[in-house]
Structures are given as C-alpha cells and as structure tokens.
Amino acid sequence: MAELYPFIKKQDAEVYQALQGEEKRQAEGLELIPSENYVSKAVREANSSNLTNKYSEGYPGKRYYGGQQWTDVVENIARERAKELFDCKFANVQPHAGAPANVAMYFALLEPGDTILGMDLSHGGHLTHGHPVTYLTKIFNFVRYKMKNVDTGEMDYDEMRAVAKREKPKMILAGYSAYPRELDYAKFVDIAKEVGAVTVMDAAHIAGLIAGKACKNPFDYGFDIITTTTHKTLRGPRGGMILTRESEDTAKKIDKSVFPGFQGGPIMNTIAAKAVAFGEAQQPGFKTYAAQIIKNAQAMAEVFEANDIRMITGGTSNHLILADVFGSLGISGQVAEDVLDEVGITLNKNSIADDTRKPMDPSGIRFGTPAITTRGFKEQECKRVAELMVEAMKKKDDQKTKEAIREEIRGMCKRFPIPDSFV
Amino acid sequence: MDYQEIFDQDQSLQQLIVAEELRQARKPTLIPSENHASKAVRSALASRLGDKYSEGYPGARFYPGNDIIDIIEAIAVERAVKLFGVPHANVQAHSGSPANRVIYDTVCKPGDTIMGLGLPDGGHLTHGADASITGKHYKVVRYGLRPDGYLDVEKALGLIEKEKPVLIWVGATAYPRLFPFNAFIDAAERNNCIVAADVSHIAGLIAAEVHPSPVPHAHIVTTTTHKTLRGPRGAIIMTTERGLAFRPGLDKLIDRTLFPGSQGGPHDNVTAAIAIALGEAAHPSFKEYATAIIENAEALASTLMARGLTIATNGTDNHLMLLYCGKGRGIIVQSALQQAGLLGNKNAFPNEQSTAFYPSSVRLGTPAVTTRGMMPPQMVQIAGVIAEAMELVADEVLPEKGRPAYVRDLQQRLASNNKLGELAAFIEHLCSYFPIPDRHF
Numbered sequence: 076m077a078e079l080y081p082f083i084k085k086q087d088a089e090v091y092q093a094l095q096g097e098e099k100r101q102a103e104g105l106e107l108i109p110s111e112n113y114v115s116k117a118v119r120e121a122n123s124s125n126l127t128n129k130y131s132e133g134y135p136g137k138r139y140y141g142g143q144q145w146t147d148v149v150e151n152i153a154r155e156r157a158k159e160l161f162d163c164k165f166a167n168v169q170p171h172a173g174a175p176a177n178v179a180m181y182f183a184l185l186e187p188g189d190t191i192l193g194m195d196l197s198h199g200g201h202l203t204h205g206h207p208v209t210y211l212t213k214i215f216n217f218v219r220y221k222m223k224n225v226d227t228g229e230m231d232y233d234e235m236r237a238v239a240k241r242e243k244p245k246m247i248l249a250g251y252s253a254y255p256r257e258l259d260y261a262k263f264v265d266i267a268k269e270v271g272a273v274t275v276m277d278a279a280h281i282a283g284l285i286a287g288k289a290c291k292n293p294f295d296y297g298f299d300i301i302t303t304t305t306h307k308t309l310r311g312p313r314g315g316m317i318l319t320r321e322s323e324d325t326a327k328k329i330d331k332s333v334f335p336g337f338q339g340g341p342i343m344n345t346i347a348a349k350a351v352a353f354g355e356a357q358q359p360g361f362k363t364y365a366a367q368i369i370k371n372a373q374a375m376a377e378v379f380e381a382n383d384i385r386m387i388t389g390g391t392s393n394h395l396i397l398a399d400v401f402g403s404l405g406i407s408g409q410v411a412e413d414v415l416d417e418v419g420i421t422l423n424k425n426s427i428a429d430d431t432r433k434p435m436d437p438s439g440i441r442f443g444t445p446a447i448t449t450r451g452f453k454e455q456e457c458k459r460v461a462e463l464m465v466e467a468m469k470k471k472d473d474q475k476t477k478e479a480i481r482e483e484i485r486g487m488c489k490r491f492p493i494p495d496s497f498v
Numbered sequence: 499m500d501y502q503e504i505f506d507q508d509q510s511l512q513q514l515i516v517a518e519e520l521r522q523a524r525k526p527t528l529i530p531s532e533n534h535a536s537k538a539v540r541s542a543l544a545s546r547l548g549d550k551y552s553e554g555y556p557g558a559r560f561y562p563g564n565d566i567i568d569i570i571e572a573i574a575v576e577r578a579v580k581l582f583g584v585p586h587a588n589v590q591a592h593s594g595s596p597a598n599r600v601i602y603d604t605v606c607k608p609g610d611t612i613m614g615l616g617l618p619d620g621g622h623l624t625h626g627a628d629a630s631i632t633g634k635h636y637k638v639v640r641y642g643l644r645p646d647g648y649l650d651v652e653k654a655l656g657l658i659e660k661e662k663p664v665l666i667w668v669g670a671t672a673y674p675r676l677f678p679f680n681a682f683i684d685a686a687e688r689n690n691c692i693v694a695a696d697v698s699h700i701a702g703l704i705a706a707e708v709h710p711s712p713v714p715h716a717h718i719v720t721t722t723t724h725k726t727l728r729g730p731r732g733a734i735i736m737t738t739e740r741g742l743a744f745r746p747g748l749d750k751l752i753d754r755t756l757f758p759g760s761q762g763g764p765h766d767n768v769t770a771a772i773a774i775a776l777g778e779a780a781h782p783s784f785k786e787y788a789t790a791i792i793e794n795a796e797a798l799a800s801t802l803m804a805r806g807l808t809i810a811t812n813g814t815d816n817h818l819m820l821l822y823c824g825k826g827r828g829i830i831v832q833s834a835l836q837q838a839g840l841l842g843n844k845n846a847f848p849n850e851q852s853t854a855f856y857p858s859s860v861r862l863g864t865p866a867v868t869t870r871g872m873m874p875p876q877m878v879q880i881a882g883v884i885a886e887a888m889e890l891v892a893d894e895v896l897p898e899k900g901r902p903a904y905v906r907d908l909q910q911r912l913a914s915n916n917k918l919g920e921l922a923a924f925i926e927h928l929c930s931y932f933p934i935p936d937r938h939f
Binding site for chain 2: 080081082083085086087089090093094096097098100101104106108110111112113114115116117119120121122123124125126127128129130139140141142144145146148149152171172173174175178182187202203206208209210213214306312313332335336337338339340342344345347350351354355412413416421422423446493495496498
C-alpha cells in the first residue's frame, strides 16, 4: 500500500501521527452517526488540488480577478450536475457549509423581524432552524410546528395551518436532522400558498436519498428552495449548496447574499470536489446505494422492534433511527453512547420528542446507515450490528461480552474495508 | 498520474484540475491574496478527517469518536497561540468573512455603530461595505486615506471620539504601507470600543516579525490562513491579553458565538491543514520567505517607478502595491497583463476618481512569486513585462457607455496581439526556472 501523506510525514511528525491514528480509528470502528459518511478518494483528491490557491470572488463569467478559465468551467460543471440531480433551474455551490447556506438563504429572502415557521427542534429540527443559541433568533422570529403522533411520525398539519394563519410567516421551513420519516411536501406548499410564504427544505440529511431517488424530491411538489450540505448522504466534501427550483429572481437574490453578502472567495478546491461527488451521484450505482441505505436502516429497526425498544415514529423511512433507550432499557443516551463506543460503534446520544431529560444526557440515541452502507453492508450485516448493539446495551457491565462484541465488530470492519472508489 | 482516482471515474474533471495546475504553473499570480500551499497542507485537505463530525471544541464535543480530532485541533490552536503570542485562538471559522461575522455577532447588536476602513481606501467588504451584509445591519462610519495615500489616522481618531463605535476594524486588503495598529487602541478603549485587527493579508509577515504585530494594540485579531500565511483556505480568530483585560470572558464568548452560534461542525481536514501550515510558518525558513516577499515587492515597485509609472505612496512596505493605470483603466491593464501571462487585479487607487467596478489601478503583490523562489532580478524582469504591456494598451480608453461590450471586444483583440503573446512566452519561460514547489523547506 502506498504510504499515506508522505509530504506531511517528512515535515510534521506530530500531525502525521494524529492523521494516521484517525485513519485507523475510522478503519476499525463502525460509524453509525447518520450525518457522517466516507467520501471517495476522487473527492479527496479534488480537495487536495491546487485550486485551493485561487481567488475567484464572483460567479462564472463574472469574477473580480482574472485567471478563471478553468475555475469557471469547474464551478459550472458542479452547478449543472447539481441542477440535473435535483431537477431544478438554479444552483449556488459556493456556501462553505450547511449553516452558512441557511444563513445566506434567510437573509436573501427575509427582512430582519420576519417570521419563519419551522420544525420544533425537539421533534427533529436543526440548530439553524432557530435554536436560541444561534444569533439568528435575535434577528428573525421563529415559530413551530411539530408531530401530531410521535409513535407514527405523522405531522400535525392542521396545527401547522393554524399557526401559519395566526403568525403569517414569510417562510415555511421543512427539513430536519433527527426525523426518520417522509414529510407530506404538498401539504406544506398548500399552507404556504394560503399565507403567501416561500417554501424551503433543508435537505442536508437526506440530499443523497433525494438525488438517488429513494426519497421524494420536494421540488416535485412545488417547493421553492432546497438548502443542503454536500457531505452526509450525498457523500461529497464538507460544504453547502442552495438550489432554486424555478424563480430567477430568487436565485439572483441568493447569489448576491452568498457573495458579496456573507462570503468572500469561494473554496474552489472544494467546489471541484463537489463536482466530483455530484458526478458520482449521477452514476446508476448511486441509486442502488441510496435504496440500500434505507433497506439497511429498516433491517436494524426490525431488530430493535423485536427487542421491544421504542423507536420515535415507530421505525424509519429514511437513513436514521431515533431510539428511546432510557424508556426501553433504563439507560440514558450518554451511557448507551459510551457503552457502544467501547465495543467499536460510534453513534450519538440525542433528545427524543418531548424529552424529559436534559440535552447533555437525554433519553435517546440517534444512529443511521449511510457510512456502513458505503462500506458495503447489506441487511444481513446490519441486522447483526443491531443485535450486537442491543446485547451491548443490555449487558453493559459484562466486560467479557463487550470484548467479544468488540472483536466481532473488528472482524466485520476487516471484511468490509472503507472503499476508495464507488464507481 | 496526478489525481488518478478522479481520472478513473471522471476524466473531464481530472483534465480540468490538471489544466488549472498548468495555468498556475505557466502564469504567475501577482494577486497579493493568492499563494501556493505546500503538498503537505494539501494532502491534509485530502485526509479522511473530512468525514468526521466534531461539533464543539476539544474535550467537549457533541459526538463521540473525536479523541484524535481533539489532538489535531489542540495542535493547531497551540501553534497559533505560540506563533502570534496570544492567549486564545479559535481555528474553526470556515474562512475570513465568516470569522469577521463572528466578531460582529459577539460584540454588536444590529443597528450599532461600527467603524472600518472604506472599501475604496483599502478596507475589506466585511468591514462595513455597502454590498456586504455588514453594511446593512450596522451603522457604518468609515475612515480613509489622506491625499498622499497614507492612512488618515488623525481623522479616524476624531471619528472614534465623535461617533463612539462599539467596534472598529483595523487592517486592510490594499494598503501598501505599514499599518499603524498602535494608533487606535487608546482612543478606542476610552470610548468603550472593541478593536478588531483583520490581518488576513499580512498574517505571514506578522508571524515572521517583518511587520509590526497588532497583538499588543488590539482586543481581537482575525486572519485568513491562505494568503501570506500560505495555508489552506480557512481562518483563525484570536483573543489578545489586552482583549481579555478589557472584556473578561471575551474568548469564551467568541467560541460560543462561532459554535453553536453561527457554524455547525468544523472542517477537521482543514484544521489539520492549518496545523501543518502553522508548523511551516514556525520554521526558520519562513522568516526568510517573508523577508523575501518584501524585498521582492520593493524591487518590483522601484523598477516600475523607474520606468516612469506611478505607484501609490511611491512604494511599499509590505507585500503589495497599487499601480496607477489612468482613470477607469484598471480593467484595461488587468486584461493586457493577463495576455502577457501575469495576473494582477483591478483595484481602487487612493482618492479614486472612477467607479468600484471600473477603478483606476491594478493591485500587484509578491507572496506567490516569492514562494516560487523568484528574487529581485526576476522582479526587474516582471516589471519590464508590465511596463511593456501597459505601453501596448496606452491608447485604449474606457468609454463612458457600453463598457461591458468594450471590455469583451478589448479582451478579444488583446488575445490575438502577437506582442503580448511574446511577453507571455517570455513569462512562461521565466516560470520554467521557478516551478511551484511541493515543499517549502
């Protein structure tokens, strides 16, 4: 095997050692954090390209600096591929990440003081959808909708309509980071039309599932805008993106807000990596990957169900599962996270809907299948992982059992190494 | 083959990346904010650290599996702290504009008065320019330049007393002289105003101690990591001793505003690349590099002036200079230089008489050509090419109307100008002796 990072090794032993450690950690453990994934070597090569050296403030054809003949082509490829993948007319691929994409989008379309109707954070919404710790809440007025039934995941669309009519939001925001079901996008659009609001989907978690046609595309139901990260299920570099279905006027406002409103020069090496990742997502194999993510998550849910562990919404229709381990097994999310970490499974504690426990030690765990599916796991392996998880949590104080599980996990990782290429 | 994996699955993109690398190799950039990062820095960008979520800070993360990421971020922070002599550094901001945004959100409320150097006078978009969101959310008071092109410090101090801003930005993106960082702090502290130094352009010069540091005279220092500092695209936010004395807890407040206040998960592959670049900047050879940047800039400026051209403030103390091109003619000279194989960017000249999009000067800098190993003799040759290219477009005048069409036509005409083509061939030949290095020491 070729030596990793020969140039770093030559000059910086301290960082080199840590990088090697992280390679080993990723290789030998199972990654079940639903927002994490493994990107291809091609994506990582693009990230390491000399495009990092270029300043390209502006957009293709309209840059402030010269020397853009190739960066323009690269950014156009990324935009065209994104538009094709999500079936929309406009794409801005410059946001540095998901949170900056959302911020630029808010300020493009809203005035300070305007109201945004978004998903309740304890029912799955993201920090940037108006968590009090973000500065956005000082500028916009966030109001909430939530699930009607946490055991089926059904949203309370009547309540959403009532809140919309009362609060007159300028924007209705769908999207989430911890909700395992599909939304009824057509209902969002209906309500938005009634109150004259723009519809935005933050698809960061499921963008790959949408691009791979395994989840519904909000644009098909009339949504105006999709924001997303490009890492997660989309399996690209860390970055963000804003897509506009139809309105050129909206797309122009978004472009202006991203640059010069919020950002300076785009990170062109990352934009090249986005283009590579979108190219991968256009391959037929990506559809198979996206479908397998969901099959795998559902296989794991079956095991949890058979073991009488309560799952929020009763299961999953996407890549993630939210399990009430405190209610079902009597151990907190933090304890479960620690025990599973010991046996080589990485996932995160998470608040469940209407959690009575504190966020730093909540009742639930959140886990998902994007990364292990990239490793090549199918239903059979995922079921086995779920069984091992349940066993580890139930016998959390049994050192011998945990060691045996750790060994089995290590063996699975060996059989399914992280691939360098997906095509 | 370079980028083999991309080639295997996406040939057209691999070819584009290689084409861009060739372009960089053959056409040296004199854009002062650009540079060439080492292969070590770039290979960290390609590491699997990009796959990890690490919301939080070392030792206090929201997700597990961060034991090694913690070590890497701690190394980056520790190196920044040591290199700049500050008690606290945050390396998570995605880039310079987001870093500055964090400062606003930490110390200002919308509607507060802030002060910055005007954009045409060399300030940055994020220092309160109209086009930036910062110019919309705050009441912006601008300081500027004297007729001789030097900072009008006296006027700036008067504005602090009169307008009592809550935040003042010190630092510039197109100022060719030593920035008088020490001039503002007393007036600012008297008026309960935070002084934030944005040293993005000159961070490498400061790290190498060839430019005075703002650290003793500012509460906060922000910088990008990719310009003279020669790292990956990213940023560092530092809190100084003075800042902690003036606003106890300022460092923690900044950390909290950055995450969870405005960003999500940090880009750990970039953090590793920042750590490597800071390691390079601490190496003794970096001081030689920074010294050479300034010597080269002086040589370029003095040769251009000897050819009868006008340089703002008659020279430079740092890595950049502003070359006067005639009213509104920056785009003409930028276009001519591009055909001659050189990249500079149009920029406002002190006391600009034209518009922001059609300014009167071209900004030139030496960080990237110095990374290639060029020295004053090569600057003399490059200055000669610049002067000749300018002569070739001496008769071009920017029209009052139909400017975009004129520029398109000009660029087409220049592309087929044989004399500019000869200059480009000369520059390419010169570059062949100074390839972009993979290693910086």
